[in-house]
Amino acid sequence: MIDPKTPKLLYGGDYNPDQWPRDIWEEDMRLFKLAGIDVVTLNVFAWALNQPSEDVYDFGWLDEAMDLCERNGIRVCLATGTAAHPAWMATRYPDVLSVDFEGRKRKFGQRHNSCPNSPAYRRFAAELVRKTAERYRNHPALAVWHANNEMGCQCYCDTCEREFRSWLKRRYGTLDALNRAWNTRFWGHTFYDWDEIVLPNLLSEHMNRNRPEQTAFQGITIDYYRFNSESVLACYKLEYDILKAATPRIPVTTNLHGHGTYKPLDYFEWGQHCDIVAWDNYPAYDTPTATTAFRLDLMRGLRNGQPFMLMEQTPSQQNWQPYNSLKRPGVMRLWSYQAVARGADTVMFFQLRRSVGACEKFHGAVIEHAGHEHTRVFRECAELGEELTKLGDAFLDSRLEAKAAIVFDWENWWAVEASSGPSDALRYVDEVQKYYDAFFENRIQVDIVNAEADFDGYDLIVAPVLYMIKPGVAERIERFVRKGGTFVTTFFSGIANETDLVTTGGYPGELRPLLGLWAEEIDALFPDQRNRMLVEMDGMQASYECGILCDLIHTEGAEALACYGDDFYRGMPCLTRNAFGQGHAWYVATSPEPAFLRDFVKKLCDDHRIRPVLAEAPAGVEATCRTKGGMSYTFLLNHNDEAVSVRMEKGGKRELLTGRELPETFELPAKGVMIVERPREENAPCS
Structure with a gap:
């Protein structure tokens, strides 16, 4: 349970009383009670207010806000306030300012522009968190700690470059090992001194401003991505350790980006350092339902199926999308319950009162600019609050059970899209989403795991585009299949190792014995090109379209269950199944249309008696x-x-x-x- 003092799904959101005069605060409390709100997030962007100068701290406003919440029976998710450094810090300590991908040093402004390796930033952040923790450690309103906010900054400054070299020394030990891992004899890149290594950005290894992931040396870029994710995580862990030392029993989290699939940070690694995962959910009006469902299941997967916090959503509209339409009547409630249905144990909004200035003044809020309860949005929020109160702790801390899992791996994502070919149309998240959609449409629950996950307990593992095979992964997959599991992977899998060196001897590399085939060539189809999969298996005969990439494969023991229908490789296998131990390994050699994946996933689940949650239901x-x-x-x-x-x-x-x-x-x-x-x-x- 997130907060033992509140045995129900927590309901509330971001509250910024520091932006309002004191006479508004009491009115907010009245409105919160009407809406059934029992938790507020305070202090997210108040660093400049709490520390007006280097040696001065002033928590007076926060003391009042915390006490006011306690008097009104409202729990507090207390932020550390480190998400935006003060202007005085940027002026006196310019090393806190980050350098962007194009090599430009930032000035003070916006947020999330602090260099994660800046000694000044880390020193001041640690001191602020320490003082905040000491001050409120015993406050009766404190329920959850909220470190920073939507963390993430890719910095290319001189400090990060020095730290990158140190990180590489720890990872590789010697320059000889690093040169081998990066294949630096290509284009004469051999390094003879650690100081010769520079960060990979648009001034060095990257080649295309419009496709920033395209790089001449994938190994260097992937290592930078690892380094940067770990650097930002180190800032979070710095705060986490201070908070846990002060309040061992209070959970600590940080809200992950609204994308869910936020590319710069390996959220599976982050999830292991959050007492509870928290996520900001911001679908657009036309975002497919399954796309949001995938991100929600991903959040649940970051801590092995543990319930998570829906930390932010809008009650009505965003301010930052190209077209910020209103949520139609009933949609806010529906989408809130969608999060709960997939593992959320809170329903929280950004924001509770709509701000009057700056870029979020047109972002929706429970209390709109009208300032009272007589609005459609407030009525819907109050009705939801009443329902959540009535539900109590009925399913609090409950779990979703699944016998199937989809592999989604950040390092593999980085490697796939850093590749210089074979197709610009290949997008890792899109390919994973296609397989997720097939489970979703069949109403079969599925977990999202990474390549290092424990596969025990599953009957079916699907790993689309498993390009990078990290140490031990192939062996663990083989053990899973040998014991009776079914494993499915696709085109462009088993290609390279963890430093993006190709495994020679024939694709799919380390997966070749398991899959019982080898791939000779990979054809990249233009966007308007299609091929066909002619399927014949288990009494099923059908033709499906396919595209993007087509592997030209030869079986080595695997059974061919479909072949290509067109082009010079017409008749070559494009769907295979290989018996391995007590289980089977499948290979889908191209990117099929959704109808095939829907039918294919249903067949696999039927084979394992993995039942849908609901046997029959209308679309939608x-x-x-x-x-x-x-x-x-x-x-x-x-x-x-x-x-x-x-x-x-x-x-x-x-x-x-x-x-x-x-x-x-x-x-x-x-x-x-x-x-x-x-x-x-x-x-x-x-x-």
């Missing part, structure tokens, strides 16, 4: 299941603009939000949500 109905003790909680979410009929087998079904018993077939309203509670049967699906 999302279904998940959380379990706790002897109970299961099936979430039904209707993303359609009209009501639909839903059928659930078996009796004993109680709908939590209304308290009514449900018949076998019932109506789910447009944009509606139902949470179906019933006793959990041993080893039985929720449906």
Whole structure:
């Protein structure tokens, strides 16, 4: 439980009383109570206010705000305030200012522009966090620590360059080892002194301002990505250690970027250092439902299935997208429950009161510029707050169970898109999303794991475009399959090692014995080109379109279950299955259309008796299941603009939000949500 003093899903969000006169504060408390808000995030961007000069600290406003929250029964997610350094620091200590990808040194402005390796930044941040922790460690309103905010900065300054060299010395030990790992004899790059190494950016190894990931030396760039992710993580861990020393029992987190798939930071590594993962969810009006679901499942996967915090979402509209449309009536509630359905144990907003100036003044809020409760947005927020209060702790700390997992790996992502070919159309996240969509459309729960995850407990592992095979990964996959598991990978897999050196002897490298094939060539199709997959397996005969890349493969024991229909490699295999131990390894040699993936995933799950959460449902109905003790909680979410009929087998079904018993077939309203509670049967699906 995130906060033992609040045995329910925490409900609230970012609150900035420091931006408002004191007479507004009491009115906010009245409105919070009307909305059912029981947690606020304070102090996110208040460094300049709390430390007006190098030797002066002033927490007076924060003392008042903390005490006011306590008097009104509101818990506090207390931020450390280190997300934006003060102007005086940038002036007196210019090493805190970062240098961008093009080699330009920043001036003071915006946020997230602090060099993560700046000695001055780390020194002042540590001291601020220490003073904050000491001051509020025993405050009765404190529920959660919130370090920094949406951390992430790629810096290319001289300090980072020196630290990069030190990092490389620790990683490789000798220049000979580094030169081998990076293949530096290519283009005469051999290094004879550590000081000869420079950071890879647009002034050195990168070649295209419009495609910044394209680099002449992938090994150097991937190592920089690792170094930078670790550097930013070190800033978070600096704060974490101070906070845990002061308050061992208070959870510490930081809110991860609203993209979810935020490329610069390896969130699987970050997740291991957060007591609870927190995420900011900002889909656009037209973001596909499955895209948001994938990010939510990813957040749950960062700490091995543990519930997470929905730290931010907008109650109405964003301010920073090209077209910031309103959330239509019912959508805020629907999307809030989508997060809960996939593992969130909080529902929180940015922001609680809409600011009057600067770039977020048109970002939605529970309390709009009108300043009162008589708005559509406030009414919807209050209704949701009332529902969450009634739900109490019914499914708090419950888990989603899955027998299938998709591998999503940050280092592999970096390597795939740093590659100089074979196709600009190859986007790692997009390929993973395609396979996720197939599980989503079949309403089958799936975990998101990285390549170092424990595969025990799963029956099916899908690893799209597993280009980089890190040490030990191939052996662990082989053990999984040998014991009876099914493994699926795709084109452009098994190509290179962790430093992006190609594994010679034939693709897919270390995966070749497991897959029972080798790939001779890789054809890159133009955007308007398509080939066909002619599938014949288990009584299934069909033709599907495919594109992007086509591997030209030869079987070495694997069974060919589909072949290409066009071009000079017509008739060559494009889908194979290889028996290995007690299990099977599949290879999909191209990027198929969604219809194939939907049918393919259904077949694989049927083979393993992996059941959908809901056997039958109209399109646009999302279904998940959380379990706790002897109970299961099936979430039904209707993303359609009209009501639909839903059928659930078996009796004993109680709908939590209304308290009514449900018949076998019932109506789910447009944009509606139902949470179906019933006793959990041993080893039985929720449906």
